[in-house]
Amino acid sequence: MQNHSGTSLQERIYLDHNATTPHSPVLKQRWSELYEVSGNPSSIHQDSRITKTWLRETRQKFADYLNCSTLELIFNSGASEGNSSILKSVWNFKKDSKPEMLISSVEHPSVIKTAEYLETMGAIIHWIPVARSGQIDLAFIKSKLSEKTSLVSVMFANNETGTIFPIKEISTLAHGAGALMHSDCVQMLGKYDLQAHELRLKEFDLDYATFSAHKFYALSGTGVVYVKKNSPWVSLVHGGGQERSRRGGTENVLGIASLGLVMEEVKNSSVKVNEMFRLRNLMEAQILKEISRCTVTAAEYPRLSNTSSLVIQDIDGETLLMSLDLKGFAVSTGAACSSGNPEPSPVLLMMGLSRAEAQSSLRISLGWSTTEAQVQLFILTLKEVVEKLRSINLSAKDYENVSR
Ligand SMILES: Cc1ncc(COP(=O)(O)O)c(C=O)c1O
Structure with a gap:
C-alpha cells in the first residue's frame, strides 16, 4: 500500500x-468476532445480551484497575467530554458558595476552554503556573485555596512535555481546603507504571478522573470518567437513562468492548x-x-x-x-x-x-x-x-x- x-x-x-495509539494486536485478532455483534445493551431481548456483558465486564475490569466501585464509572465519548462535564458539573452545584477554581495553565484545551467558558458565566479561575523546568507552583496553589474554591484541576501528566505532576500532594491540599480534586489522567495508562510505584489510581485520592481509550491502544470515541461517590454530577447529554441517567445515548459498544480487551495489556505493561x-x-x-x-x-x-x-x-x-x-x-x-x-x-x-x-x-x-x-x-x-x-x-x- x-x-x-x-x-x-x-x-x-x-x-x-500521545496523539493517538495504534490499535492493539489483541483488537486486530478479535475484530471480526466483535464486528458480528450489534445488540443495543438497553434492549430486553436476547440480542442485547452480548453487548450488555461487554459493558459489565469492561466496567468491572476498569474498576478493578482503579480500585473503585463500578458505580463510580461513566462511559462516554472521550476525555474532552469527560473534562467538560466535570468542570460544568462542579460549577452548576457550587457556583453560589464556591465560585473559584484552580486550574493548571498547561491543561488540555478541553479543560482550558471549559474553564474560560465558565469565566464568562462568572467563575473566578486561578491559573496555576508551571515553570520551564516542569515544576508546578505548589506555593501558588496554597496561596489561592480558600473556602471559596470548588475545584482543583491538574492533569496527571502533560501530553506535550510528559511532565508528571504531584497529584497526591495537590489533592491533599485541595481536600484540606474543602475543594474537590480532578485529574485528567489521559496520558497515564500504558505509559506510567502504577504498579512499580506501588500505586493504584484510587491512592491519588481524586474526586474525578478522565480517561480516553484511543490513548492506550483501544478504539477512539470511547472514554471513561471516574466520579467518586456523592460528587456533584450533571449529565451533559440527556436521554434514555443509560449510565444510570448520568450520560444519555446508546453506548459505543464496540469501543467499550475494545477497552475491556486492552485492559489486561495495560495492567501488565x-x-x-x-x-x-x-x-x-x-x-x-x-x-x-x-x-x-x-x-x-x-x-x-x-x-x-x-x-x-x-x-x-x-x-x-x-x-x-x-x-x-x-x-x-x-x-x-x-x-x-x-x-x-x-x-x-x-x-x-x-x-x-x-x-x-x-x-x-x-x-x-x-x-x-x-x-x-x-x-x-x-x-x-x-x-x-x-x-x-x-x-x-x-x-x-x-x-x-x-x-x-
Ligand atoms: C491530556 C489530554 N486530555 C484530553 C484529551 C482529549 O481526549 P479525547 O480525544 O478523548 O477527547 C487529550 C487528547 O489529546 C489529551 O492528551
Whole structure:
C-alpha cells in the first residue's frame, strides 16, 4: 500500500503515541468476532445480551484497575467530554458558595476552554503556573485555596512535555481546603507504571478522573470518567437513562468492548513502559550529542516514559515535521488538535519558552511497539533533516544580507 507521498505505509515509523495509539494486536485478532455483534445493551431481548456483558465486564475490569466501585464509572465519548462535564458539573452545584477554581495553565484545551467558558458565566479561575523546568507552583496553589474554591484541576501528566505532576500532594491540599480534586489522567495508562510505584489510581485520592481509550491502544470515541461517590454530577447529554441517567445515548459498544480487551495489556505493561523509558533516554542522549543547539524541555523533571519535547534552535517545527513526514516519520509539534495551526504551543509558552523556542519544538512520543532500530533510524534522519534545514536558513540569511 502506498500513501500520498509514495512511501510505503509499512515502512512508516509512528512516533506520535500521545496523539493517538495504534490499535492493539489483541483488537486486530478479535475484530471480526466483535464486528458480528450489534445488540443495543438497553434492549430486553436476547440480542442485547452480548453487548450488555461487554459493558459489565469492561466496567468491572476498569474498576478493578482503579480500585473503585463500578458505580463510580461513566462511559462516554472521550476525555474532552469527560473534562467538560466535570468542570460544568462542579460549577452548576457550587457556583453560589464556591465560585473559584484552580486550574493548571498547561491543561488540555478541553479543560482550558471549559474553564474560560465558565469565566464568562462568572467563575473566578486561578491559573496555576508551571515553570520551564516542569515544576508546578505548589506555593501558588496554597496561596489561592480558600473556602471559596470548588475545584482543583491538574492533569496527571502533560501530553506535550510528559511532565508528571504531584497529584497526591495537590489533592491533599485541595481536600484540606474543602475543594474537590480532578485529574485528567489521559496520558497515564500504558505509559506510567502504577504498579512499580506501588500505586493504584484510587491512592491519588481524586474526586474525578478522565480517561480516553484511543490513548492506550483501544478504539477512539470511547472514554471513561471516574466520579467518586456523592460528587456533584450533571449529565451533559440527556436521554434514555443509560449510565444510570448520568450520560444519555446508546453506548459505543464496540469501543467499550475494545477497552475491556486492552485492559489486561495495560495492567501488565511494566516491561513495555520500561523499554520505552530506555529507548527514550537513549534517543535523547544521542540527539543531544549529535545535534547542536538542541535541548529537552523539562528534562530534569519526572516525565512519562515515552515522551520527549525538544527545542531545536533555528528550525521551524512545522517545516521539520513535514520534512520528517515525507521521510516516513510521524511526530508532532505539540498537541494534535492544534496541528495546522501556525501559532506556537500555548503549553510551551505558558512554561516560559519564548515564541521562537516554542516554534522550534518537536514532540516525539514512543509506543509499545517502538524498536531500537526505529529510534536509531529516526535519530539519523532527524540529524540529516536538521542540518539541511539549517543550511537552507543560513543561505537565506546570506541572501538577505547580500541583497540589502
Ligand atoms: C491530556 C489530554 N486530555 C484530553 C484529551 C482529549 O481526549 P479525547 O480525544 O478523548 O477527547 C487529550 C487528547 O489529546 C489529551 O492528551
